[in-house]
Amino acid sequence: MVVFMREIEANYKGLLVWSAVMSLIVVLLIALYPQFASDQADLEAMLAAFPESMLKAFNMDKVSYGTLIGYYSVQGFLMITLFGSVYAAQLGSHALAKEEEDKTIEFLLARPITRQRLVGEKYLGVGITLALFNLLVGALTVLSFVFVEEGPIPWRELLLLAFAAPLLLHYTFAAAAFLMGTALGRSRTAFSITLGLIFGTYFLQILVNLFDNLAFLRFFSPFVYVDTAEIVLHGRIPALFVMIMVFVVAGCGLLASRVYARRDIFS
Amino acid sequence: MLLEFQSLPYLSHRGDVVAVIITDGLTKYYGEQRGIENLTLQMNEGEILGFIGPNGAGKSTTIRLLLNFVFPTAGEASVLGYDVVEDALEIRRRVGYLPSECHYYPEMTGEMLLEYAERFYRKDCSKRRQELAELLDLDLSKRTGELSFGNRKKLGIIQAMQHCPELLILDEPTGGLDPLMQEVFLDMVREEKELGVSVFFSSHILSEVQKISDRVAIIKEGTLIKMESIKGLLSDQFKRVTIEWGNDKTNDLKLAGLTEQDRQGNISTFIFRGDIRDLVAALGGLELLDLRIEEPSLEEVFLHYYDHTEVVL
Numbered sequence: 001m002v003v004f005m006r007e008i009e010a011n012y013k014g015l016l017v018w019s020a021v022m023s024l025i026v027v028l029l030i031a032l033y034p035q036f037a038s039d040q041a042d043l044e045a046m047l048a049a050f051p052e053s054m055l056k057a058f059n060m061d062k063v064s065y066g067t068l069i070g071y072y073s074v075q076g077f078l079m080i081t082l083f084g085s086v087y088a089a090q091l092g093s094h095a096l097a098k099e100e101e102d103k104t105i106e107f108l109l110a111r112p113i114t115r116q117r118l119v120g121e122k123y124l125g126v127g128i129t130l131a132l133f134n135l136l137v138g139a140l141t142v143l144s145f146v147f148v149e150e151g152p153i154p155w156r157e158l159l160l161l162a163f164a165a166p167l168l169l170h171y172t173f174a175a176a177a178f179l180m181g182t183a184l185g186r187s188r189t190a191f192s193i194t195l196g197l198i199f200g201t202y203f204l205q206i207l208v209n210l211f212d213n214l215a216f217l218r219f220f221s222p223f224v225y226v227d228t229a230e231i232v233l234h235g236r237i238p239a240l241f242v243m244i245m246v247f248v249v250a251g252c253g254l255l256a257s258r259v260y261a262r263r264d265i266f267s
Numbered sequence: 268m269l270l271e272f273q274s275l276p277y278l279s280h281r282g283d284v285v286a287v288i289i290t291d292g293l294t295k296y297y298g299e300q301r302g303i304e305n306l307t308l309q310m311n312e313g314e315i316l317g318f319i320g321p322n323g324a325g326k327s328t329t330i331r332l333l334l335n336f337v338f339p340t341a342g343e344a345s346v347l348g349y350d351v352v353e354d355a356l357e358i359r360r361r362v363g364y365l366p367s368e369c370h371y372y373p374e375m376t377g378e379m380l381l382e383y384a385e386r387f388y389r390k391d392c393s394k395r396r397q398e399l400a401e402l403l404d405l406d407l408s409k410r411t412g413e414l415s416f417g418n419r420k421k422l423g424i425i426q427a428m429q430h431c432p433e434l435l436i437l438d439e440p441t442g443g444l445d446p447l448m449q450e451v452f453l454d455m456v457r458e459e460k461e462l463g464v465s466v467f468f469s470s471h472i473l474s475e476v477q478k479i480s481d482r483v484a485i486i487k488e489g490t491l492i493k494m495e496s497i498k499g500l501l502s503d504q505f506k507r508v509t510i511e512w513g514n515d516k517t518n519d520l521k522l523a524g525l526t527e528q529d530r531q532g533n534i535s536t537f538i539f540r541g542d543i544r545d546l547v548a549a550l551g552g553l554e555l556l557d558l559r560i561e562e563p564s565l566e567e568v569f570l571h572y573y574d575h576t577e578v579v580l
Contacts (some may be wrong), residue, residue, distance in 0.1 A: 001385070002386040002387055004384060091554075102370060103370035104370055104371060104372055106336065106364075106366050106370070106385070107370070107371060107426070109334065109335075109336055109359075110334060110362075110364040110366075111359060111384065111387035111388075112356055112358060112359040112360040112387055113356070113359070113387060114355070114356050114503070186298065203447075262338065264297070264330075264336070264337040265336045265337065266336075266337070266340060
């Protein structure tokens with residue numbers, strides 16, 4: 001596990017910075033809630049002022065802003081899924097491609113390690129880094145939630161929103177970025193394409209929310225997979241969507257390994 | 268072809284005796300672009316093989332194929348009896364590789380990098396590492412990002428040698444080293460050879476290859492054009508002859524095996540290839556003031572195999 005250990009070591013500074021910034025944002029958002037909710041009349045007036053399409057786009061038509069979990073599912077969750085995915089894309093696209101660009105890959109490939117193992121340990125490195133990221137940010141989310149929430153705590157919904165949903169989403173984008181980086185050997189290209197994917201599929205989710213006749217497009221956006229209304233109202237991420245994400249993560253890893261094992265590596 | 272190498276200990280998986288490096292019709296194209304073409308060579312155990320040719324001849328491509336960084340378009344190759352594609356892992360376990368340009372993680376110190384490299388082999392290399400660093404006079408506490416090209420090369424030499432490999436593959440190893448360090452390095456390579464290590468030494472600098480190699484393989488435009496012992500290359504093949512005639516009017520010699528004849532006043536120079544007795548017989552009875560028969564330098568030998576304009580020396 002030499003490469004894996006090195007990967008964790010190399011990632012840890014970035015991990016701390018990303019975790020700190022994301023935690024800060026989420027904790028601040030949660031801390032603001034009491035003030036925000038103190039005047040229900042104001043809140044309702046504000047919501048009424050929003051155009052209906054906007055409420056629909058952000059699931060605010062289904063999820064109540066009057067509860068902390070509803071508020072968090074719209075505000076904090078968006079931050080952690082969207083920006084966390086950018087971090088995931090960066091980790092995935094850089095893992096192997098950066099070694100090629102920095103020409104350190106010759107150093108690695110001259111060692112007694114198979115390419116499959118190299119890919120595997122790098123992939124695992126990305127996975128564990130993202131798990132730690134979600135663990136840190138999620139823990140702080142839950143802590144501040146418990147601190148602020150005055151009523152009973154909806155544990156199931158909270159844990160899904162704080163840990164499971166963002167992790168699955170981050171893994172999915174990291175997997176796509178990793179596959180592209182590994183296949184192309186160019187981290188920037190892989191990162192840019194994945195960024196496009198993240199914001200494209202996010203926009204697609206909004207469209208799916210807005211227009212009922214676009215429902216068939218829901219399979220093409222991982223953001224739909226972790227739909228907050230589904231989590232907050234029914235306490236679940238649909239099994240089919242979980243399976244798709246697990247399949248994407250496993251498939252991208254296997255494919256990356258396959259492609260990399262037969263590729264010419266220049267530097 | 269393998270019969271020539273029967274004294275060697277390396278066995279292929281089928282039990283055949285093989286050489287340290289064998290390439291058979293090895294060909295690599297990068298798309299349309301030629302890397303190497305139909306390269307067939309064999310390297311013996313314990314020898315230092317100079318692999319020479321100008322930049323772009325395919326030296327690095329050959330090395331990348333041997334280490335399985337790239338895959339052959341055609342042909343096959345084995346290193347230490349292992350197939351370069353199928354058994355790349357076994358090869359890497361036993362080989363030390365020094366790339367022509369060394370790129371490392373800039374935030375790591377030399378020590379950290381070498382420890383990272385060591386972990387892959389699961390053996391303690393710290394003693395050897397210190398020895399090598401002392402020989403090369405390299406400060407391992409500096410970050411690799413702060414090292415000059417030459418010092419990174421030194422670090423490269425240490426990472427290639429610290430795990431005591433059976434075969435060293437060195438790609439333009441002296442580039443970036445100052446002349447004094449080059450000598451130190453060549454001594455280190457000689458010492459490795461004494462310890463039984465085989466050395467594949469790629470270079471376009473002929474004088475260093477001449478100093479250290481047992482044999483040379485000359486590669487031109489991706490094809491092997493000559494494989495010869497240094498001695499054989501220098502002596503058996505041809506001599507540079509200079510004659511000072513007793514008078515200006517003596518005709519040039521007419522003899523098979525003479526090339527590159529040049530006459531300036533009463534001095535003739537030429538290359539003679541063949542039985543030296545024929546030359547002596549032809550000169551008998553002629554009026555000579557002086558006669559010099561010299562070994563050609565490797566440069567001259569090399570030029571013989573190349574068009575003069577192509578060689579970057």
